[in-house]
Amino acid sequence: MDTRAMFSLSYGVFIAGVEEGGRKNACIINTAVQATSNPLIMHVTMLKSNLTTQMIRKKGSLALSVLSLDCPLSVIGDFGLRSGRDHDKFDGVSCSLDGNGNPYFEQNTAARMSMNVSTMIDLGSHCLFIGEVTEAERTGDGKPMTYADYRTLKSGGTVAAGETKPPQKRWVCSVCHYVYDGEIPFEELPEDWKCPVCNQPKSVFVLEG
Structure with a gap:
């Protein structure tokens, strides 16, 4: 059951x-x-x-x-x-x-x-x-x-009047906590892409939510 x-x-x-x-x-x-x-x-x-x-x-x-x-x-x-x-x-x-x-x-x-x-x-x-x-x-x-x-x-x-929105998944830098909000899906970014704040590689980002 x-x-x-x-x-x-x-x-x-x-x-x-x-x-x-x-x-x-x-x-x-x-x-x-x-x-x-x-x-x-x-x-x-x-x-x-x-x-x-x-x-x-x-x-x-x-x-x-x-x-x-x-x-x-x-x-x-x-x-x-x-x-x-x-x-x-x-x-x-x-x-x-x-x-x-x-x-x-x-x-x-x-x-x-x-x-x-x-x-x-x-x-x-x-x-x-x-x-x-x-x-x-x-x-x-x-x-x-x-x-x-x-x-x-x-x-x-978040919950709006008459509507419940589940928490959004987001990619967060584990070093500086920058949240990626670009238009290109994070998974499609090139492997040499780096955090615009701390210049760390894509691999340090973690998925939250």
Whole structure:
């Protein structure tokens, strides 16, 4: 089975936040889906071992921030690659609180919503939360970031409104870091061609991207 096929599914990039026992925590998730419109029900899937997940299971509610394309990758790193068990993720971070006291973000987001959990399903490695949306509002005009956008940006690519461009391959001088941008394909340059900056031979160039 080729599990890479699963990357064809569409995912978003969200921050799930919760306050429980006087402590705030949040983490990056990629699966949050509207299930019905009347009543307004959505479901969220989270890694069961995450501290945020365990806090949501205790409290029974969460706040969801929909990240937009202008969100710095450092924010995703802070909330997705660090554990709240070892760091206070909200130290020096500005956030707002919903009616349940759960934290959400207005900057670098497209929308935010709050959910009261009515059903929790153990999926093995993950936990599925199902519940009614109690608050929802647009927080910005930016395009919501998809997980495909995130993977492209992380790899050095660019993402325009409505279009994702993969990182471009480029030939870079390993000595002076000059990037070849000539009209002739690099592979077709003569073997005696040299870097116009440091005068090193073609052989020192490496393909990046």
